[in-house]
Amino acid sequence: MTTPPVPSAATDHSTLRKSMGVPTLVFFGLSYMVPMTVFTTYGIVNEITGGFLSTAYLLTLLAMLFTACSYAFMGRAVPSAGSAYAYTRVGLGSGIGFLTGWTVMIDYILLPMLNYLLIGLYLHERFPGLPAWAFSLTALALVTVLNIVGVAAVKSANVVLVLLQVVFFGIFFVYAARAFDPSVQPLDPFIGQGFDMSAIAAGAAVLCLSFLGFDAVSTMAEEAREPRRSIPRAVILTTVIGGLFFVLVAWFAHMAGPEVMTGDAADVAAVTLLGRIGGNLLTALFLAAYITGALGSALASQASVSRILYAMGRDGLLPRAIFGTISPRFRTPVGAVFVVAAISLSALVANVDFVASIVSFGALSAFTMVNLSVIATYLVRAKNRTATTWLLYGVVPAIGFLRTAWLWTSLAPLTVGLGVAWILVGVFRLLWHTRMFTRPVPRMHITE
Secondary structure, eight states: OOOOOOOOOOOOSSOOOOOBOHHHHHHHHHHHHOTTHHHHSHHHHHHHHTSOHHHHHHHHHHHHHHHHHHHHHHHHHOOSTTTHHHHHHHHHOHHHHHHHHHHHHHHHHHHHHHHHHHHHHHHHHHOTTSOHHHHHHHHHHHHHHHHHHOHHHHHHHHHHHHHHHHHHHHHHHHHHHHTOOTTSOTTTTTSOTTOOHHHHHHHHHHHGGGGTHHHHHHTTGGGBSSHHHHHHHHHHHHHHHHHHHHHHHHHHHHHHOOOOOOTHHHHTHHHHHHHHHHHHHHHHHHHHHHHHHHHHHHHHHHHHHHHHHHHHHHTTSSOHHHHSOOOTTTOSOHHHHHHHHHHHGGGGTOOHHHHHHHHHHHHHHHHHHHHHHHIIIIIITOSSOOHHHHIIIIIHHHHHHHHHHHHHTTSOHHHHHHHHHHHHHHHHHHHHHTTTTTSOOOOOOOOO
16 A cells, blocks of 8 residues: 655754653653543543443544544645644645644643643642642743654653653552452453443543543654654554553552542542542552653643644744754754743643533544544545545544544533634634735745
């Protein structure tokens, strides 16, 4: 199967450093996913599904694999920084590409802020003598410096941070196994009394955003070795490894504590479970690992959004002097990194629920447009269509698109309204930039 042609571009001598292989890209994606997220939504989704968190994660993994395949297909065709922006630019045209990139920016820009906010809140809970903003500001400064120094520092830090979380989960598995409820059968976490598929599907909608790691991997294409091979493999591996890990953790938690907490108790169900099976030691380790995971996610997300802003700045869609340049010394998009850091200062006053809901809007926008881009790139414009072509590039992305379209129905009206307002701002920006489409939208410099 040949890769469809992509637009050529002028040679750009200011290139990002190619230093990331498949293992490093997978670590990058897993750190972005934050393995500790399974405990963030543990009580809420358990309540929604009636205790079938494991089944909800399995359903989410199966659904997200279709969209992950679409990212892999486009990653093979477009080995360029920019993720959904670059993919949609090639698949659906420069105008739609700009609006997709504009919409996804709200997702990536707010994710670092969300992590800094959570770091401040959790550490303040543990050390009430210090204000939450002090912890948030310290984390922001550390992550910004690492991103300026270069992706080599980011990838090394991410490996350490993911490994620290692995240590916590190893201890968790030991404690949970010792606390298994003998009345619970091994298949009970997946299917048993009270099984309700509609409730499980509703829980799966909440869990989909735990899989943003494969989108983050695609933003690092220009810093990956052999991106046409490494990016698709890393996207699929990140999705599968992360998804199976979530399922495993949920299964162990159910076997050790099958009770479903409701109401206010659901919000702290994970801490309650960990305290019951491991006491203060496991609870303290959980806090340390959770903060570590949030720091790793902040590292990955700030690196990703700076690359998206760099791609759009290089394209002339944002001020090139700020966003489209690379530091001669570090060969990193310093201007974009500083802009993200400045926006992330809002973590000092932001609300978690509001930020998380807007992030959901941006993520679903990316998933939807990438699925459509596969169909346009590999199927609509293909000269020869075989049964395999229709299956891979028609059926697979169509299922991914339908899945994301269904998830839109789970968003709150306020979230949709704010997201649409952000898109309208992007439309006006595009109209101004093209002088009402009398000028072409600049083409992205796609590296062959």
